[in-house]
Amino acid sequence: MSGEEAGKAKSCEPRPRGRLNRAVWNVLGTFFVVLGAIGIALPVLPTTPFVLLAAACYAKGSERMHCWLMNNKYFGKYLRDYAEHRGMPMRAKIVSILFVWAGILFSAYFFVPVLWGQIAMVAVAIGVTVHLLKLKTLRS
Known part of the structure; x- marks a missing residue:
């Protein structure tokens, strides 16, 4: 070598x-x-x-x-x-979290008729939110 x-x-x-x-x-x-x-x-x-x-x-x-x-x-x-x-810039974190929750809640309410499916989707949103919040916040 x-x-x-x-x-x-x-x-x-x-x-x-x-x-x-x-x-x-x-x-x-x-x-x-x-x-x-x-x-x-x-x-x-x-x-x-x-x-x-x-x-x-x-x-x-x-x-x-x-x-x-x-x-x-x-x-x-x-x-x-x-x-x-x-990490991620603060604006990207905020936008990501807002879109994750908007998408999950919209989908869970309008497209997932079973409670366990809705609970699973909210659990995913919680996991993604926690992950994003744990990332270091970068200055733009």
């Missing part, structure tokens, strides 16, 4: 070696990017979890697609801040 290779950090999770595995991860990543993009316009569909899933899928499937998403003008800054454990 050369000195240059020794200085580079190795990935914690190796990429799948087969083309089929990489293709599956890339298809899933693209699916989650699309859901995240739809979630920008629809308050009942949260954007952040889908974009985070897309980043994780692309990290396993395609370095090029992962770099594209991490440098995307809409999602890149938030993904990098989140990935580097730096």
